[in-house]
Amino acid sequence: MTQITPGTLPAELHKAAGTVTRLLAKLDDDSVAGPSQLPGWTRGHVLAHIEGISNAMARQLEYAARGETIELYDGGMDGRTKAIELAAGHSLEEHTEAVTAAVGAAIAALDALGPDDWHARIAYRDGTVLDGGLALWRELTIHASDLGLGFGPETWSRxxxxxxxxxxxxxxxxxxxxxxxxxxxxxxxxxxxxxxxxxxxxxxxxxxxxxxxxxxxxxxxxxxxxxxxxxxxxxxxxxxxxxxx
Structure with a gap:
């Protein structure tokens, strides 16, 4: 299987972030409120989750840089669920601003890492910064497909x-x-x-x-x-x- 390393992951993350940005441009307020590919979730729910996980990973890196760890989401999984429900109904403009800022902050934090920083510990899966970066890659790629806008799993790279x-x-x-x-x-x-x-x-x-x-x-x-x-x-x-x- 292909091994993703700190040297190859940033480019993959930029591709995934670019896909999310392109798909945001395809939406309008009506389609944001429409159903996603995930049962019970609108596209607004998916966008709120992308925003939430991006902010959460950026926070993991912020604490790792200080030699500290912090739980992934404020309030744990209940906090995650409440934040998604609160943000799901936002307008396209609000989603675009929030998702763009959150994804951009997470990608920028990963881009700024030095070679040794990837091995710093984080709370997510009791792992490392590299584990967090891989998780963000999975989240951006899979949930871009969940939006149901023509970027399904058939477009996933080998x-x-x-x-x-x-x-x-x-x-x-x-x-x-x-x-x-x-x-x-x-x-x-x-x-x-x-x-x-x-x-x-x-x-x-x-x-x-x-x-x-x-x-x-x-x-x-x-x-x-x-x-x-x-x-x-x-x-x-x-x-x-x-x-x-």
């Missing part, structure tokens, strides 16, 4: 799909090993269980399915012991906070 598949290995049930067979690309395996299931299809469709999104280039096929089976149920998305210890 490096992004391979990174996302590696990250989402945590969704593979303990008893399974998924043998992923992306069309025209090398096979890869995730999971360590004793029951092997082969998942065949386009790389972007495999990544979309693992991310809980609708594959858009064709149907995925699952086989076990040479027989067709249903696509297996996945475990929940990896939690944003480390388990209590």
């Amino acid at each position: 490096p992004f799909c391979e990174h996302l598949i590696g990250f989402l290995e945590a969704r593979v049930p303990d008893s399974y090993k998924f043998v992923l067979q992306p069309t025209g690309l090398p096979q890869m395996s995730i999971g360590t269980g004793s029951t092997s299931i082969a998942i065949t299809g386009m790389l972007t469709d495999i990544a979309a399915w693992l991310a809980g999104r609708e594959p858009s280039l064709g149907s995925l096929r699952a086989t076990a012991a040479a027989d067709g089976v249903e696509l297996p149920q996945l475990l929940p998305w990896p939690a944003a906070q480390p388990a209590a210890r």
Whole structure:
């Protein structure tokens, strides 16, 4: 799988941020209030979440620079949910100003990092600044697709799909090993269980399915012991906070 490093991540983040900016320009107030690809969320909810996670990651970096950590969201996940609901109904002008400022601040903070800064600790997933940067890449890319404006998972790059598949290995049930067979690309395996299931299809469709999104280039096929089976149920998305210890 493609390895994303501090040397390659900033360029990918700028591409993702540019996509969000271009999609904002496609919206009007009516379409902001329309449904997104996420059940129960309008596009306004998605934009409010992009603003929130961008501000949260910028804050993670701010504290990391001082050798400190702070929770991802004020008020934890309840605070995150309340902030999204409060901002979801904003006008396009308000969303554009808030999202542009938040994404810009997060990208600028990452651009300013020195080589050693990427290894500083943050509270997010009890990880490092690099983990936070990768999370922002995932959030910007996936939620740009969730806006439903013609930038679906079929547009995700191979490096992004391979990174996302590696990250989402945590969704593979303990008893399974998924043998992923992306069309025209090398096979890869995730999971360590004793029951092997082969998942065949386009790389972007495999990544979309693992991310809980609708594959858009064709149907995925699952086989076990040479027989067709249903696509297996996945475990929940990896939690944003480390388990209590």
